[in-house]
Amino acid sequence: MAVAPERRRPIGEGGRPPGTLRPERWNEIVDAAGDVFDEKGYAAARIEDIAARVGLLKGSLYYYIDSKEDLLFAIVDGNHSRGIAVVEQGAALESADPPTRLGAFVDRWIGILSANPGYAAIAERDLRRLDPERQAIVMDKRARIHRFVRDIVEDGIARGCFDAGIDPGIVTNNLFDVLNGISQWFHPARPLTYEQLAEHVRRFVLRGLGADPDASGTALP
Amino acid sequence: MAVAPERRRPIGEGGRPPGTLRPERWNEIVDAAGDVFDEKGYAAARIEDIAARVGLLKGSLYYYIDSKEDLLFAIVDGNHSRGIAVVEQGAALESADPPTRLGAFVDRWIGILSANPGYAAIAERDLRRLDPERQAIVMDKRARIHRFVRDIVEDGIARGCFDAGIDPGIVTNNLFDVLNGISQWFHPARPLTYEQLAEHVRRFVLRGLGADPDASGTALP
DNA sequence: CGGCAATTCAAACCGCGGTTCGATTCAAAT
DNA sequence: ATTTGAATCGAACCGCGGTTTGAATTGCCG
Numbered sequence: 001m002a003v004a005p006e007r008r009r010p011i012g013e014g015g016r017p018p019g020t021l022r023p024e025r026w027n028e029i030v031d032a033a034g035d036v037f038d039e040k041g042y043a044a045a046r047i048e049d050i051a052a053r054v055g056l057l058k059g060s061l062y063y064y065i066d067s068k069e070d071l072l073f074a075i076v077d078g079n080h081s082r083g084i085a086v087v088e089q090g091a092a093l094e095s096a097d098p099p100t101r102l103g104a105f106v107d108r109w110i111g112i113l114s115a116n117p118g119y120a121a122i123a124e125r126d127l128r129r130l131d132p133e134r135q136a137i138v139m140d141k142r143a144r145i146h147r148f149v150r151d152i153v154e155d156g157i158a159r160g161c162f163d164a165g166i167d168p169g170i171v172t173n174n175l176f177d178v179l180n181g182i183s184q185w186f187h188p189a190r191p192l193t194y195e196q197l198a199e200h201v202r203r204f205v206l207r208g209l210g211a212d213p214d215a216s217g218t219a220l221p
Numbered sequence: 222m223a224v225a226p227e228r229r230r231p232i233g234e235g236g237r238p239p240g241t242l243r244p245e246r247w248n249e250i251v252d253a254a255g256d257v258f259d260e261k262g263y264a265a266a267r268i269e270d271i272a273a274r275v276g277l278l279k280g281s282l283y284y285y286i287d288s289k290e291d292l293l294f295a296i297v298d299g300n301h302s303r304g305i306a307v308v309e310q311g312a313a314l315e316s317a318d319p320p321t322r323l324g325a326f327v328d329r330w331i332g333i334l335s336a337n338p339g340y341a342a343i344a345e346r347d348l349r350r351l352d353p354e355r356q357a358i359v360m361d362k363r364a365r366i367h368r369f370v371r372d373i374v375e376d377g378i379a380r381g382c383f384d385a386g387i388d389p390g391i392v393t394n395n396l397f398d399v400l401n402g403i404s405q406w407f408h409p410a411r412p413l414t415y416e417q418l419a420e421h422v423r424r425f426v427l428r429g430l431g432a433d434p435d436a437s438g439t440a441l442p
Numbered sequence: 443c444g445g446c447a448a449t450t451c452a453a454a455c456c457g458c459g460g461t462t463c464g465a466t467t468c469a470a471a472t
Numbered sequence: 473a474t475t476t477g478a479a480t481c482g483a484a485c486c487g488c489g490g491t492t493t494g495a496a497t498t499g500c501c502g
Contacts, residue, residue, distance in 0.1 A: 043262060048490095059450085059493090060449075063448090068491095204429040207428055
């Protein structure tokens with residue numbers, strides 16, 4: 001998923017077959033950047049830290065990037081792309097009832113969190129430090145994801161699955177706050193796995209909307 | 222509430238009557254810092270920005286502070302102190318039932334948000350950038366606040382007010398994620414006031430816990 | 443083996459921003 | 473007036489860290 005390095009040096013400008021290039025080195029670097037950004041925050045993270053984590057000198061990183069912000073964008077945009085994927089998967093369930101669809105969304109979203117711990121936190125924290133153009137790209141994806149959830153909520157209200165008194169905009173925000181907040185306090189281990197956590201969160205959210213949390217089972221294919 | 226500047230220069234070391242000192246200048250500066258930190262994040266915020274906002278040159282700020290971090294601490298710790306105050310107010314309601322107590326907490330917490338928009342976001346975002354000692358001070362307050370809510374939840378479960386299947390630790394975290402997330406998307410205005418928002422959030426949370434949101438009214442004195 | 447390209451090193455550059463410090467201003471007190 | 477100290481200025485300092493650049497490597501291909 002990680003967006004390709006895009007226009008890189010003489011990557012194959014007009015000549016060599018684009019094979020044998022930077023294979024997963026790019027992913028290693030993005031992962032390292034993700035760890036460091038998560039730990040220290042984007043602004044406080046040093047290029048040197050990231051480079052050291054993949055066994056390079058800081059200057060060498062610039063063979064792969066044009067600026068520090070490239071790494072932030074790769075992470076933030078990549079994470080949102082995974083969110084879009086979840087939405088597209090969810091669209092396939094349109095025949096199911098709203099609680100089931102929303103429950104599936106929660107499960108899958110937490111699945112993303114478990115696969116990329118820290119990334120969601122970065123996306124929330126440091127989105128604003130992207131330049132306007134890139135920020136717009138991310139905001140667009142974010143809006144589509146948000147819209148997807150809000151539509152389910154509104155549909156649920158219309159069908160009587162959810163309480164009629166709730167405000168779709170507010171609860172949608174609440175939902176994302178709950179989901180994205182998870183990565184900041186949950187550490188999978190001892191007592192709970194991500195799957196068990198998802199179960200609890202799903203019930204909390206569905207109940208919060210006024211739905212019977214037992215009426216819909218996990219609907220992951 | 223804003224913690225006094227502590228040990229300042231020759232504030233009154235052994236001489237003049239400690240009157241006629243920096244009165245609310247300190248508060249002005251902290252407020253300015255709050256705005257800038259909220260907008261740009263602590264690391265990206267410049268001392269110069271803060272100084273300019275109160276009509277000073279950046280160097281002049283050091284008459285009031287010893288380091289940039291002093292300002293972060295003033296904001297983060299101050300916000301948590303207000304949280305502690307809410308907890309202490311809430312302790313007076315111990316005779317009420319758990320849903321009422323929790324509802325009151327939600328209302329008052331959102332009251333803090335409305336009075337200090339942005340501060341909560343800073344506290345969540347940049348807590349980790351305080352030095353260990355100060356961080357510990359804040360974490361202690363945070364733990365006490367967290368404990369207060371969790372106790373209510375556990376009490377509610379024991380009394381049958383809340384669903385027995387919920388995990389107190391998880392829902393407590395979920396609750397704070399919902400509350401603190403508010404300051405990042407909610408802009409009081411057109412459609413909704415903070416009071417109306419609090420109403421929605423209170424119902425969402427209480428219902429999420431399995432309680433009847435209508436069983437308890439707002440209980441603010 | 444020789445060569446070319448992909449990759450990394452090593453060192454310097456350089457601007458930004460936190461911090462320091464002596465000089466200056468202003469107001470109240472003497 | 474003169475003194476005194478609070479408050480601010482003005483300018484320099486200085487280290488950190490992002491970025492640049494040209495010189496090594498390394499490894500593949502012929």
